[in-house]
Amino acid sequence: MTITIETVQHIAHLAKLQLSETEMFRLADEMEKIVGFADKLSELDIEGVKPTTHAVAVQNVLRDDELKPSYDREKILQNAPERDAACFLVPKVVE
Amino acid sequence: MTTYEIVVGIECHVELKTKTKLFCGCAAEFSDDPNRRVCPVCLALPGALPVVNRQAIEYAVKAALALHCEVQPFSRFDRKNYYYPDLPGAYQITQMFHPIAKGGYVDIETTKGSRRIRLNRIHVEADAGKLLHASGGIGGAGGTLADDNRASTPLIEIVSEPDLRSAEEARVYGEKLRTILEYAGVSDVKMEQGSMRCDANVSVRPKGDPVLGTRAEIKNVNSFKALERAVNYEADRQIDLIEDGGSVVQETRGWDDEKGVSISMRLKENAHDYRYFPEPDLPPILLDPERIKGIGLTLPEMPEDRKSRWIKELNLPACDSEQIASSRFSAELFDRTVALGADPKTAANWIMGEWTRCVRVKGIGMETEPVKAEHLAALLGQVSAGKINNKQAKEVFEEMFDTGEAPEQIIQRKGMVQVSDTGALDAIVQQVLADHPKSVEDYRNGRTQAIGFLVGQVMKASKGQANPGLANQLLAAALEAMK
Ligand SMILES: [Zn+2]
Numbered sequence: 001m002t003i004t005i006e007t008v009q010h011i012a013h014l015a016k017l018q019l020s021e022t023e024m025f026r027l028a029d030e031m032e033k034i035v036g037f038a039d040k041l042s043e044l045d046i047e048g049v050k051p052t053t054h055a056v057a058v059q060n061v062l063r064d065d066e067l068k069p070s071y072d073r074e075k076i077l078q079n080a081p082e083r084d085a086a087c088f089l090v091p092k093v094v095e
Numbered sequence: 096m097t098t099y100e101i102v103v104g105i106e107c108h109v110e111l112k113t114k115t116k117l118f119c120g121c122a123a124e125f126s127d128d129p130n131r132r133v134c135p136v137c138l139a140l141p142g143a144l145p146v147v148n149r150q151a152i153e154y155a156v157k158a159a160l161a162l163h164c165e166v167q168p169f170s171r172f173d174r175k176n177y178y179y180p181d182l183p184g185a186y187q188i189t190q191m192f193h194p195i196a197k198g199g200y201v202d203i204e205t206t207k208g209s210r211r212i213r214l215n216r217i218h219v220e221a222d223a224g225k226l227l228h229a230s231g232g233i234g235g236a237g238g239t240l241a242d243d244n245r246a247s248t249p250l251i252e253i254v255s256e257p258d259l260r261s262a263e264e265a266r267v268y269g270e271k272l273r274t275i276l277e278y279a280g281v282s283d284v285k286m287e288q289g290s291m292r293c294d295a296n297v298s299v300r301p302k303g304d305p306v307l308g309t310r311a312e313i314k315n316v317n318s319f320k321a322l323e324r325a326v327n328y329e330a331d332r333q334i335d336l337i338e339d340g341g342s343v344v345q346e347t348r349g350w351d352d353e354k355g356v357s358i359s360m361r362l363k364e365n366a367h368d369y370r371y372f373p374e375p376d377l378p379p380i381l382l383d384p385e386r387i388k389g390i391g392l393t394l395p396e397m398p399e400d401r402k403s404r405w406i407k408e409l410n411l412p413a414c415d416s417e418q419i420a421s422s423r424f425s426a427e428l429f430d431r432t433v434a435l436g437a438d439p440k441t442a443a444n445w446i447m448g449e450w451t452r453c454v455r456v457k458g459i460g461m462e463t464e465p466v467k468a469e470h471l472a473a474l475l476g477q478v479s480a481g482k483i484n485n486k487q488a489k490e491v492f493e494e495m496f497d498t499g500e501a502p503e504q505i506i507q508r509k510g511m512v513q514v515s516d517t518g519a520l521d522a523i524v525q526q527v528l529a530d531h532p533k534s535v536e537d538y539r540n541g542r543t544q545a546i547g548f549l550v551g552q553v554m555k556a557s558k559g560q561a562n563p564g565l566a567n568q569l570l571a572a573a574l575e576a577m578k
Contacts, residue, residue, distance in 0.1 A: 014368060016178045053171065053373035059381045065113050065150035068120025071134045076243075086129040087240035090180040093226060 001039060003032040097338075098302045101330045102310075103265045103295055104257035107272060108250050109282045110222070110290040111154040117221045117249035118145030118188070118377075125288075129227075129242035137247035139184025145376055147172075151249040152380060153390055154281040155195050155219045158251055160391045161279040162272075164199030164217055168382055172219075172374040180241050181223040189220035189252075191371045195380070201255075201275065202399070203267045204417075212268055213256040221247040251281075257296065257307065262326035266319045269293050270421070273319075274398055278423045283462075286318050293322055297329040298343070308333070309343040313357055315350045325350040328357060401426050409439040418447055424461035425450070431468030437475045445471065449489060453496045465496050474502040486559055487511050512560055517569065520553070520561055524569045527552045528577075538574050546570055 008024045008031065019027065073086065082089040116123050119136035126132055135143035159166050173191040199214035224246035226239050253272065259265050273284045273291060283290040298310035313329055316322045328350075333343050348357040396404075398420040405411040405420075419425045425446050432442045450466060459465050474495065478488045483506060494505045505511075527549055528535055537545040546567065553566040 014176075014178075014370070054375065054378055056378075058378045061146060061378050062149040062152065062380075063120075063146045065115050065148050066120060067115055067122055068134075070121045070132050073130050073133075076130055076133050076138065082238070084240060087227065087242050088130075088180075089238045089240055091239070092237050093180055093239040 001032070001035050003028045003035060007031075099299045099330070099334050099337075100302045100304075101259075101261055101326070102257050102298045102300060102307060103259035103262075103326055104310075105253075105255045105259065105265060105268060106294045106296070107253045107255075107269070108222075108292040108294075109158070109253065109276060109284065111151050111249040111251060112282050112290075113148055113150045113154065113249055115148055116247045117148055117151050117219070118247055121247075123248040126244050129240070129244060132244045133246070137183070138243060139186075145188070145247075147377060147380070148249060151219060152195070152382075154249075154279075155217065155251050156382065156387060156390045157279050157394060158253075158276055158281045159196035159199065159217050160387070161275050161394055161397065162196075162199040162201060162214060162217070162253070164196035164214060166196050166382060166387045167193065168384075169193060169379060170195040170219075170382075171379040172377045173371045174374050175369045175371055177369055179223070180239055181226050181246070183224065183241075183243055183246055187221060187223065188247075188374055188377070190218035192373070193379070194218035195251075201268060201271050203264060203271050205261075205263050205267050207261075207263075210258075210264070212258045212264075215254040215256050217251050217253050220250050220252060222250050257298075262323045262330070265295055265326045266323035269319045269322050274421050274423075278395055278397055278426075280395070280423075286316075289317075292316075295322060295326055295329070297326055297333070299330050299333045299337070309345050311343065311345065311357075312347045313350055314347060314360065317352060321350060321352045324352070324355060325357060328355065332357070395423070398423075398426065401430070405429075405439070409433065411439050411443055415440075415443045415447065419443060422461060424464070428464075428466070428468055428471065432472045432475070435468060435472035437472045438479070441475055441479075442471070445475065445492070449492045450496075453493060457496070459496075465499070466492070467499075470495050470501055477502055477506065481562065482506070483511055484559070484561075484563055486554070517565070520557070520565060520569055523553055523556045523561065524566065524573055527556060528570075528573060535574065535577065539577065546574070 005024055005028055008019070008028045011031075012019050012024070012027075077083045077086075077088065080088045110123075113123050115121060116132075116137055119134050121132045121134050121137055123132075136145055156166050170190060171193040172188050174186040175189050175191065176186045178185050194216045196217040197215070199217070201212045201214065203210055203212055222245050224241055224243040226241055228237070228239060255268065259268055269286075273286070276282050276284045276291070285291060286293070293316055295313045295316065296310045297313060298308035300306065300308040311329060311333070313325045316325050329348070336343055347360040349360045350357045402413075402416040402420045405416045406413055411419075419429050428450070429439075429442055429446055432446075433439050450471075453459070454461055454465070457465075471492075474488055474491055477483050477491075478485060483491065487506075490509075491502050491505045491511070494500065494509075495502055498505075531549065531552060534545045534548055538549075549570050550563060550566050553561050553570065554563060557566075
């Protein structure tokens with residue numbers, strides 16, 4: 001499968017990434033290799049094999065509706081690139 | 096000229112009233128102190144692992160059963176990927192491929208008759224955080240503040256088929272949905288506070304055309320009245336557009352109720368590109384029929400069933416039944432009051448009258464049970480025994496509503512008695528007749544309605560304590576005697 005520059009641009013747009021032209025060509029190349037690696041799977045005959053969504057066959061892992069202490073706000077905000085006293089601060093969003 | 100048909104489908108997000116969030120033990124309850132109910136799980140920090148809240152699944156199943164859906168024996172969560180600052184993980188955990196319930200319906204009644212609105216599905220998903228506007232901010236340009244208290248609180252999304260054919264139907268559908276979910280007891284279902292949020296997909300087409308028109312999605316609707324207005328506005332806008340030779344663009348529009356207009360929010364160009372994939376951190380949910388049945392047994396008697404029972408067994412008029420059944424709280428108050436021996440029609444009148452008025456005027460939540468059935472039944476007993484009159488009873492009711500006190504206590508405290516003693520009333524009657532010779536003369540000249548005024552004067556002179564029936568009797572007798 002070929003990864004075009006348009007595909008890279010589209011994915012970069014969805015991921016909100018700004019890429020230079022050099023980066024885009026490099027990524028197209030790298031992504032093609034990754035997808036090509038996964039493409040190997042299509043060489044196998046998987047007729048009748050159910051898709052695996054989970055590596056371990058468990059189900060109904062549920063918890064009771066019981067309150068647990070939340071984190072301290074300072075701790076929550078400590079890695080925020082920008083913040084005010086109580087919130088994460090991000091570039092202005094136009095609704 | 097072409098006649099157009101309005102086609103509406105509604106997606107309704109409903110907050111489940113669990114104590115904790117969908118995937119972690121943080122409190123789900125609203126807080127206006129930002130980021131106090133947050134942990135690495137609801138922030139979707141790398142390595143943090145979500146675990147599904149059992150109660151959220153049970154509430155979702157309960158809602159699904161109340162809406163006649165088929166609860167799925169197998170359901171699973173998926174990631175919906177998109178970037179937005181109210182979504183800390185840049186993905187929302189939802190159920191795209193295997194929702195918890197499919198099908199179902201809501202029966203509605205409008206001025207045009209009754210119709211069955213089909214549901215497409217119900218799925219469980221995590222809510223987003225909240226964005227607030229900041230004055231300072233990055234680069235001094237002003238910024239946006241993210242508060243994640245609400246992030247990852249549990250929602251169900253109820254998706255209808257595009258079966259609604261008018262703005263009125265859209266409103267009635269929303270109201271009926273609220274009633275059913277309130278009965279099911281799975282949510283506070285308050286539109287104004289955002290615990291129930293309805294988005295309407297609106298399109299128009301020439302009447303008789305089987306093909307659906309291009310639709311616009313209307314968001315930010317904060318009441319059922321606003322929903323009706325927004326659908327009407329949107330249909331008119333689309334018809335105008337088509338009549339002018341233009342075409343409808345698929346987009347999301349925000350409703351501004353104050354201005355009565357909707358504004359385009361963003362084109363849904365990437366709608367197909369959420370890159371859904373199965374949530375690897377959450378194993379599937381398997382529900383066996385026994386378990387589903389067990390949850391169904393916890394549902395109370397639903398509005399339709401109560402209505403028909405009241406009409407059939409209590410002879411209650413259909414419109415009274417409809418009104419009282421429209422809220423679980425009025426329905427339960429009614430059933431309990433009648434069970435305590437109150438006359439059904441009288442109890443219904445009080446609930447539709449004073450109770451509804453007090454709830455509205457005082458802005459008290461019905462769910463707080465401001466008046467106990469025992470108290471209402473006792474009050475009606477006092478009236479039917481002739482201990483107090485209707486006017487006094489209204490005063491007692493309001494006091495009961497405000498203080499939660501028993502009616503007997505209030506009556507005693509206020510020194511209320513209904514004067515049914517002929518001797519005591521006779522003196523007042525004689526005084527009133529002496530004070531109002533004009534009315535007496537009117538009566539004698541054949542204007543018998545003058546007696547109404549005189550009864551009013553007796554009530555006033557007795558400080559509202561006279562038995563009005565008796566006052567009327569005594570006055571009539573005295574006036575006849577004077578003829
Ligand atoms: Zn949390």
